[in-house]
Amino acid sequence: MNILGISAFFHDSAAALVSDGEIVAAAQEERFTRRKHDDRYPGKAVSFCLEQADITPADVDVAVFFEKPLVKFERLLETHLSVAPRGFAPLRRALPLWARQKLQLPELMREHLGGSFRGDLRFVGHHESHAASAFYPSPYEEAAILTLDAVGEWATASVGTGTGNQIELTHEMRFPHSLGMLYSAFTYYTGFKVNSGEYKLMGLAPYGEPRYADLILEKVVDVRRDGSVSLDMSYFDYCHGLRMTSEKFHQTFGGPPRKPESMITQKEMDLAASIQAVTEEAVLRSAHFAHEVTGKSKLVLAGGVALNCVANGELLRKGPFEEIWVQPAAGDAGGALGAALQVWHGVLGNSRKPTPGDSQHGSFLGPRFSSDDIELFLDSLGASYHRVKEESDLLDQVAGLLDESKVIGWFHGRMEYGPRALGGRSIIGDPRSPEMQAVMNLKIKFRESFRPFAPCVLREHVHEVFETRFEEDSPYMLFVAPVHEDWRVDLSDEDRQRMQDPDLRTRVSVARSRIPAVTHVDYSARIQTVDAERHGRYYRMMLRFYEMTGCPVVVNTSFNIRGEPIVCTPEDAFRCFMATDMDALVLEDFILLKSDQPAGLAPDVETYRAQFGLD
């Protein structure tokens, strides 16, 4: 039985295919259309899922949408009407889209799938989809479920239990009270883009002091004992305006929002630290509540807030749960997978046997490309390459390049599902190099240099390098942990001085550990553990680098530039390689050096960058 899950029309559209309970394929539409956070119907992602399983729309038994459009429409209507006439403008703007797409979704889905589709059409609630995406792929027979996000239909957070093949959500928090919206309001106020800049705000937090936290708790939000939040809506504008925050908010926090792309000041850093602290407190309390009402020792998490890996790390260290599994596609893209799994298990009652590790396959659920296809493509371009037949030779060369501080585009196997690159479509480098963070940020990603990179670490060595309490793995880069004392370095007086510099770039350039490129100012790091089973060649490459250098860590960042969706095809990868200062590109069995490429193959960098909006 083939169940096709679809999420669309908010942000990050995606499709997922579950065949006889197995997760066969899943991908975000943005990767195919090259439009970041593409929210249109995911036609290309659907086509990929069907191709991957070698089926046609006629073979799809159920197509399921990740939320209930009528209930969501009711919420939009009520929200806007409750503040009429002020709310009329956004409603008028939203209405034609809703009328066209959301209310006519059944027709639209049938139309897109084509005449041969004869299956059922179903709808699963937004938070049910998140909950299903968290519980069903997890390795647990039973677990508490916590979903935390901005908003779906009415719910903005939910708590429940997963047992065997069933999930039951017992508590929910409702719009407009929402932890996700609160975080997004601060994202907006500090000059970052809502629904994509949240990650930057989190990255900024360690530079600040949480000196606004009390003010936030006193005026803006009440965090209750059970972790639910109650917002004073006079500080917000998202019910009736197109902005997130109100004049009163701006007065309270000392002025208008920071202009996007302008200088980041200590105020923004302190605001980031403050909202992060408030969020962590709410997440921790929610988890205690979930623990109390479910009595389970394990927790699964999804929803956009579950991508806050700093809060997840705190939860793991301080929270009541022994183990936590987070859906790597925790945002709305993951709803496609959750909806499909909910139909298979929850609705149709098919049994479920938890897989050790999990059944997410490392989240490598997107397309792969054969070396033969890649060779045809490279020949058609006239690119210069070496095809390396023996894997051990290839890995020797890659490890050698890393050791020479070269930056490498690494393209291998299936593309990742979810927002993070995990070794399928990654840019990698040597974390020991003090310049690596600045080089990768400025010359490769073309973005703000305060942003830290994440380390990939060989699973066997994680406890040497980081102070973690994972007994299990952290293969999805969803938990933050401190760099181990033994790997930290003492700061000189001069370095201490530089750590106080108002310019973030100066602070970033201070090496605080033996792996400075992945060590944040507070010694934290977003860890991805890499293991032989999930990561295959990527693991073997890291092992080779370790044997050569004694360093079990590489820098891993997504294979893209600022504002660009992560690369999907060899063409995308080659273009990105040529438009940036990357030194080498590894496309499956091929190694390409930048210095060998014919000059005519380089795209105009400015034109390339201009294709992608600022994120």
Ligand SMILES: [Fe+2]
């Ligand atoms: Fe959501």
